[in-house]
Amino acid sequence: MSVKIVAFCCNWCSYAGADLAGTSRLNYPAQVKIIRVPCSCRVDVQFILRAFVRGADGVIVCGCHLGDCHYSTGNYHAEGRLTQLFSLLDFMGFERERVHLEWISAAEGAKFAATMDAFVTQVSALGKNERYRNMYTKAGAQNE
Amino acid sequence: MNEQEKMRTRAKELHAAGIIKQVLAWEAGAFPSYPAPAFFTKPNAFEKIVYNEFCTANLSKYVINITEKTLIFLRPCDAHSFAQLVKENQVKRENTYVIAVGCEGCVQVDEGEARDLLESCRTCTKTDYPLFDEEINTQNNPRESTNKAARFAEVTRLDSEENTARYAFWQAHFSQCIRCNACRNICPTCHCKECVMDSDHPLDGQFYHAIRALHQDGRCTDCGQCSRVCPRGIPVHLLNRKLIYTSNK
Numbered sequence: 084m085s086v087k088i089v090a091f092c093c094n095w096c097s098y099a100g101a102d103l104a105g106t107s108r109l110n111y112p113a114q115v116k117i118i119r120v121p122c123s124c125r126v127d128v129q130f131i132l133r134a135f136v137r138g139a140d141g142v143i144v145c146g147c148h149l150g151d152c153h154y155s156t157g158n159y160h161a162e163g164r165l166t167q168l169f170s171l172l173d174f175m176g177f178e179r180e181r182v183h184l185e186w187i188s189a190a191e192g193a194k195f196a197a198t199m200d201a202f203v204t205q206v207s208a209l210g211k212n213e214r215y216r217n218m219y220t221k222a223g224a225q226n227e
Numbered sequence: 228m229n230e231q232e233k234m235r236t237r238a239k240e241l242h243a244a245g246i247i248k249q250v251l252a253w254e255a256g257a258f259p260s261y262p263a264p265a266f267f268t269k270p271n272a273f274e275k276i277v278y279n280e281f282c283t284a285n286l287s288k289y290v291i292n293i294t295e296k297t298l299i300f301l302r303p304c305d306a307h308s309f310a311q312l313v314k315e316n317q318v319k320r321e322n323t324y325v326i327a328v329g330c331e332g333c334v335q336v337d338e339g340e341a342r343d344l345l346e347s348c349r350t351c352t353k354t355d356y357p358l359f360d361e362e363i364n365t366q367n368n369p370r371e372s373t374n375k376a377a378r379f380a381e382v383t384r385l386d387s388e389e390n391t392a393r394y395a396f397w398q399a400h401f402s403q404c405i406r407c408n409a410c411r412n413i414c415p416t417c418h419c420k421e422c423v424m425d426s427d428h429p430l431d432g433q434f435y436h437a438i439r440a441l442h443q444d445g446r447c448t449d450c451g452q453c454s455r456v457c458p459r460g461i462p463v464h465l466l467n468r469k470l471i472y473t474s475n476k
Binding site for chain 1: 382397429433437
């Protein structure tokens with residue numbers, strides 16, 4: 084069974100890291116769909132929740148290492164915001180393992196591939212996302 | 228002389244001295260147990276100011292964007308919300324004259340009968356007033372709060388449960404949600420002119436509650452109004468409290 088993964092990658096580090104993984108001919112699972120964002124702090128909590136209700140089984144946010152942000156402090160904001168989101172989702176009974184935050188630099192193509200491998204394995208173990216998708220009511224889903 | 232008498236007297240004195248133009252307080256509602264927030268502009272109406280244990284509404288929500296010098300009565304929980312609004316530039320401090328009033332907790336009214344203290348009052352840890360110009364009977368406030376442990380008891384209880392049990396707990400509550408937006412409208416820190424929840428996409432159930440809680444993250448003063456006004460009895464304040472608990476750690 085193949086799970087769908089959405090990866091939000093920051094333009095300056097993780098996206099270049101994914102590029103490096105590609106040019107280095109490293110394999111990582113094809114069901115990872117990358118969305119390029121200017122900075123990891125651009126990822127609003129609604130993006131993540133919307134990805135889930137639209138059928139993603141896992142969402143991973145990748146950014147520059149702390150201190151390396153192109154905009155100086157963006158990834159600190161992302162970390163604060165996502166820590167709160169993850170703790171709230173856990174509190175509401177959603178599987179904590181379906182969301183992940185990882186710092187990947189432009190030079191870490193191998194780490195990018197390894198992270199995606201590990202995350203896909205982790206989400207595959209949980210199977211299809213049922214709880215998150217129920218976030219929308221049926222009426223809401225029809226209007227989408 | 229009790230608080231109510233003192234409040235009326237001070238309102239008259241301040242109005243006569245020309246310090247204030249209007250008063251924001253509680254007036255008698257349709258039932259004695261439901262006092263409603265109200266603005267008073269004429270001195271002869273100041274006799275209608277009511278203050279008792281049924282005054283559950285948080286007045287600080289109503290001072291957002293006032294333009295005239297207003298006398299406002301604040302209890303500790305209201306005063307914290309008020310301070311937050313001043314911090315966020317939603318209220319001009321010079322447009323307000325704040326009187327801190329003593330508070331020993333509000334009583335829950337259920338089908339016309341007074342019940343126990345409100346949940347937010349039972350777990351209230353606020354005994355101080357961040358901002359005020361003068362005080363009335365604040366010496367009665369419980370200075371040493373015994374509620375600190377009780378405040379996060381429900382959060383930690385849910386946290387210690389299984390993931391599935393928590394999911395079932397919230398599903399049972401959120402399936403009751405009618406999206407009346409009462410929890411949003413009553414919240415003192417919800418003051419965006421345009422709300423993301425009013426978009427064309429119906430964001431229902433858990434989605435709405437997750438976003439609502441996260442938008443209050445770091446600004447919520449834990450006044451408990453959101454749960455008080457919920458017509459379906461959803462403990463929405465627990466989500467905010469969980470976020471406070473996480474950031475405190």
